[in-house]
Amino acid sequence: MMEALRPTLVRRVLVALMLAFALVWGVLMLVQQRDDLERIQRDRKTFAGALAAVLDKAGTESEAMGAVALAERMANDMRRQQGIPGNVLLQLQDIGTNRALRAGVSTSSADEVVSLQAGRWAVRIMVPPFDEPRWARMAAVDMLRYLSIAFPLVLLPMWLAVSRGLQPLKQLSALIASRSPHDLSPLKFNAMHAELAPLTSALNQLLEQLHARMEREHAFVHDAAHELRTPIAAIAAQAHVLGMAADPQDRREAQAHLEQAVTRTSHLIQQLLALARVDAGALTQVAEVNLPRLIRQELVQASGAAMRRSMEISLEAPDQLLAWVDPMAFQSALRNLLDNAVHHGRDGGRVCVRLEQQGNIVSLHVLDDGPGIPASERSRVFERFHRGAAHDRPGSGLGLAIVRQAARRMAGDVILGTGLDGRGCGFSITWPVGGGQENFPFPR
Amino acid sequence: MHILMIEDDLALGRALQKALKTEGFSSQWLRQATDAPASLGRTFADCVLLDLSLPDGTGFDLLRRWRAAGDTVPIIIITARSAVDERLAGLDGGADDFLVKPFVTAELISRIRAVVRRSARQASEVWTFGPLRIEPRRLEARLDDRLLELSLREFRLLMELAREPGAVHSKEDLAHRLEPLGDPVDFGTLEIHVFNLRRKLGAHWVRTVRGVGYMLSP
Numbered sequence: 001m002m003e004a005l006r007p008t009l010v011r012r013v014l015v016a017l018m019l020a021f022a023l024v025w026g027v028l029m030l031v032q033q034r035d036d037l038e039r040i041q042r043d044r045k046t047f048a049g050a051l052a053a054v055l056d057k058a059g060t061e062s063e064a065m066g067a068v069a070l071a072e073r074m075a076n077d078m079r080r081q082q083g084i085p086g087n088v089l090l091q092l093q094d095i096g097t098n099r100a101l102r103a104g105v106s107t108s109s110a111d112e113v114v115s116l117q118a119g120r121w122a123v124r125i126m127v128p129p130f131d132e133p134r135w136a137r138m139a140a141v142d143m144l145r146y147l148s149i150a151f152p153l154v155l156l157p158m159w160l161a162v163s164r165g166l167q168p169l170k171q172l173s174a175l176i177a178s179r180s181p182h183d184l185s186p187l188k189f190n191a192m193h194a195e196l197a198p199l200t201s202a203l204n205q206l207l208e209q210l211h212a213r214m215e216r217e218h219a220f221v222h223d224a225a226h227e228l229r230t231p232i233a234a235i236a237a238q239a240h241v242l243g244m245a246a247d248p249q250d251r252r253e254a255q256a257h258l259e260q261a262v263t264r265t266s267h268l269i270q271q272l273l274a275l276a277r278v279d280a281g282a283l284t285q286v287a288e289v290n291l292p293r294l295i296r297q298e299l300v301q302a303s304g305a306a307m308r309r310s311m312e313i314s315l316e317a318p319d320q321l322l323a324w325v326d327p328m329a330f331q332s333a334l335r336n337l338l339d340n341a342v343h344h345g346r347d348g349g350r351v352c353v354r355l356e357q358q359g360n361i362v363s364l365h366v367l368d369d370g371p372g373i374p375a376s377e378r379s380r381v382f383e384r385f386h387r388g389a390a391h392d393r394p395g396s397g398l399g400l401a402i403v404r405q406a407a408r409r410m411a412g413d414v415i416l417g418t419g420l421d422g423r424g425c426g427f428s429i430t431w432p433v434g435g436g437q438e439n440f441p442f443p444r
Numbered sequence: 445m446h447i448l449m450i451e452d453d454l455a456l457g458r459a460l461q462k463a464l465k466t467e468g469f470s471s472q473w474l475r476q477a478t479d480a481p482a483s484l485g486r487t488f489a490d491c492v493l494l495d496l497s498l499p500d501g502t503g504f505d506l507l508r509r510w511r512a513a514g515d516t517v518p519i520i521i522i523t524a525r526s527a528v529d530e531r532l533a534g535l536d537g538g539a540d541d542f543l544v545k546p547f548v549t550a551e552l553i554s555r556i557r558a559v560v561r562r563s564a565r566q567a568s569e570v571w572t573f574g575p576l577r578i579e580p581r582r583l584e585a586r587l588d589d590r591l592l593e594l595s596l597r598e599f600r601l602l603m604e605l606a607r608e609p610g611a612v613h614s615k616e617d618l619a620h621r622l623e624p625l626g627d628p629v630d631f632g633t634l635e636i637h638v639f640n641l642r643r644k645l646g647a648h649w650v651r652t653v654r655g656v657g658y659m660l661s662p
Contacts, residue, residue: 259548266546296614299656303612315655319631353655 013162017155021147025140032139037130047075048116048125055118061094064121065101068092086128093122168196176203184211220279224272227385227396231265271398274332275384278406286324291355291362292317294327295334299353302338310348317355323362323433326410333406333414336399337366337427343395345370350420363430369420378416407431445560447471448489450480450506451522452498456545460493463549469556477502484515491556496523496534504537511538516567518559522547562608571606573662576649578606587645597622597629598641605650605660614657 051071058064068090075088092102095117104126114125172189186204238258245251292315299313306313334353341351345368354365373381380386384401400414407414412431419426447469451457457473464471472489474480477498484492492510496503507519521539534542540559543552565571571578577586583599585592594602604621605613619628622637629637638658642650651659 259550262546263548269546270544293614293616296616296656299653300612300614303653303656307610313653313656317655 009166010159010162013158014155017151017158021151025143025147028143029136029139032143033135036135036139040130044114044125044127047071048114051123052116052118055121055123058119058121061101064092064094068102068123085131085134088128089126091124091126093124094120095122096120165193168193172196172200184208184214216279220276223385227268227272228265231261231268234261235265268396268398271396271402274336275398275402275405278329278332278402278409285326285328287327288322288324289327289330291321291323291325291330291364292319294330295353295355295364298331298334298338302335302342305339306342306351309342309345311342311345311351312349313342313351313353315353315355317353318357321355321357321362323357325431325433326406329406329409333403333429334364334366336403337429340395340399340427341366341368341370341425344368345424349424352420357433360433361430362433363428365426365428367419367424367426369424372419372424373416381416382414403427403429445469445490445556446488447491447493447556448480448484449473449493450475450477450498450503451493451495452476453495460549460552463553467553476500477506480506482509483513484510484517489517491560492517492519493552493556494519494521494539496521497525504533507534507537507539516563518563520552520555520559522552566607573606573609573660576645576662578603592644594641594644595637597637598644601634601637601641602645602660605658609660609662612653612657612659618657 051067054067054071055064058067072088072090075090079086079088089104089111090102091100091104093100110129111126112129114127116123116125172187175187175189184207186207187200189200235258238254238261242251242254242258245254295315295317299315303313338351338353345351349369352365352367354363354367356363382400382404385397386401387395387397404414407429410429410431412429414427414429417426417428418424445468447464449457449460449464449471451460451473452475457475461471461473477500494503494507496507503521503523507521510517510519518540519538520541520543521534522543522545523534524545540563541555543555569579569581571580575588579585580603583596585594585599585602600622601618604618615631615634616628619631619634622629622634638650638652649660649662651661653659
């Protein structure tokens with residue numbers, strides 16, 4: 001039963017049409033009433049005018065009385081014929097003698113009075129008041145007759161038009177339903193009606209995005225597995241060397257190398273997981289975060305490694321800066337930038353982190369005074385699995401790819417500029433912070 | 445030293461137990477949370493290695509239960525999940541340190557030693573850093589046997605910094621710890637206390653990491 005009561009487009013049209021007709025009916029009634037009232041006034045004028053003309057020619061009392069009596073009878077006969085209840089009453093008076101020749105008492109005190117004067121005769125015409133409810137009933141019924149003829153004549157073409165109009169929609173649904181679940185190719189549907197074009201193009205856009213995402217994920221898994229081969233091969237080789245090591249010194253050395261290889265692989269796995277997490281796809285989890293606090297936590301974490309290399313880290317930021325961000329994306333980006341700065345910077349060097357806000361753009365800068373990145377490599381540095389040409393400290397090549405992806409996830413981006421004192425690297429992430437969670441822009 | 449290890453994986457557990465033995469630790473290896481004791485006091489363990497990713501998912505409950513019972517034995521969490529909130533939740537839940545698998549065994553050993561050392565120091569009556577002696581229970585600190593005239597907040601500041609000497613403590617952490625029961629002090633006030641502490645202790649004892657926090661450098 002509920003199925004039958006669910007709103008349908010066709011029923012909506014039907015209801016709208018009925019409401020429209022009801023409105024037309026109401027308006028027409030008002031117009032009709034005005035017209036009828038005007039007509040009544042005109043008719044009265046005509047009647048009074050004709051009677052006046054006749055009385056003018058009446059010389060004696062009996063002529064005048066006869067004319068008035070006749071007029072009264074005629075008026076009431078006409079009323080009878082039109083089915084109007086109540087009687088018109090005419091009073092006659094001789095102005096000269098001031099004698100009432102024809103009096104008459106009306107039954108209603110609400111009568112309208114029309115007075116006229118012709119020669120020595122004065123006539124008062126008393127008309128019963130306009131019976132509005134009766135008029136309304138009669139006019140309504142009349143109009144209803146016309147409207148009920150019009151209604152089906154209007155309904156039929158509209159019904160057909162709407163039904164036919166919905167056909168393409170049914171065809172589109174059938175087309176989509178008939179596809180295989182693995183088919184992400186664009187829909188080949190010729191939307192004849194302008195209103196359906198946005199739907200088909202939106203669907204096609206969605207399919208394209210899904211397709212792209214799936215391809216990206218496949219590529220990622222493939223790349224990841226591939227990247228892991230080399231470090232694991234190194235582990236296998238080192239394990240072999242360890243097994244062959246004769247004296248304790250050789251053994252210790254081989255063990256150290258083996259553990260290094262394990263650390264490298266472990267780091268690569270971390271990075272792969274971090275990259276998978278910030279890759280577009282998973283829903284963004286936004287929270288209101290005090291950024292300087294988060295940054296300080298990360299800097300405390302990084303300070304261990306920094307101090308081991310006698311590096312000095314510092315932060316320039318307001319004491320508090322609240323912003324709606326994806327905390328995981330932000331953390332991944334900052335952590336990778338810090339790791340890079342500390343690993344690739346020079347011993348005894350500096351790493352400076354800066355956070356500032358201008359309007360609703362927040363920017364995070366991580367600058368160091370290390371050897372920097374040669375101009376020739378700067379454009380490629382954010383690519384996945386790209387390792388610098390001169391790398392004495394092996395990395396995964398994923399750090400900056402993670403940073404860029406995280407920045408994009410926050411609807412921002414990262415650029416590489418100059419570091420401290422005109423040397424080294426300066427990475428800047430800028431992103432917009434919305435007015436609130438509902439304003440959070442969708443990541444690319 | 446005696447280590448209690450809760451680890452379900454056979455290969456890893458076996459390897460760790462052997463490594464611990466080589467380093468001179470004795471160990472007890474349990475493979476399920478349900479086998480773990482309700483309280484750590486009776487196990488005579490100097491340190492606990494707890495794998496959070498136990499198959500029945502009860503690693504956290506164990507941690508919480510022990511801390512709720514008032515056990516102060518140092519606990520190191522090892523886990524395969526590296527999510528940041530996991531780490532923070534573990535440390536907030538009362539763990540003393542956190543290691544993500546895979547880790548180099550030498551790293552684990554050094555962390556065990558560090559955590560036991562820290563715990564011993566904190567449990568002791570006197571914390572010594574060269575010429576600096578801090579007696580937490582008597583709220584006294586001496587430099588070269590001379591008693592330092594410190595306000596309550598300055599003493600608290602010194603104590604917090606001394607919990608982990610050579611490590612940076614963030615401004616937020618210190619601000620909270622200076623007023624454990626009330627609202628955290630603002631950073632300006634914190635700076636003043638640091639300034640005063642430096643004046644009384646000697647400038648080189650407290651290092652500033654600009655914008656981040658402070659550090660005790662003995």
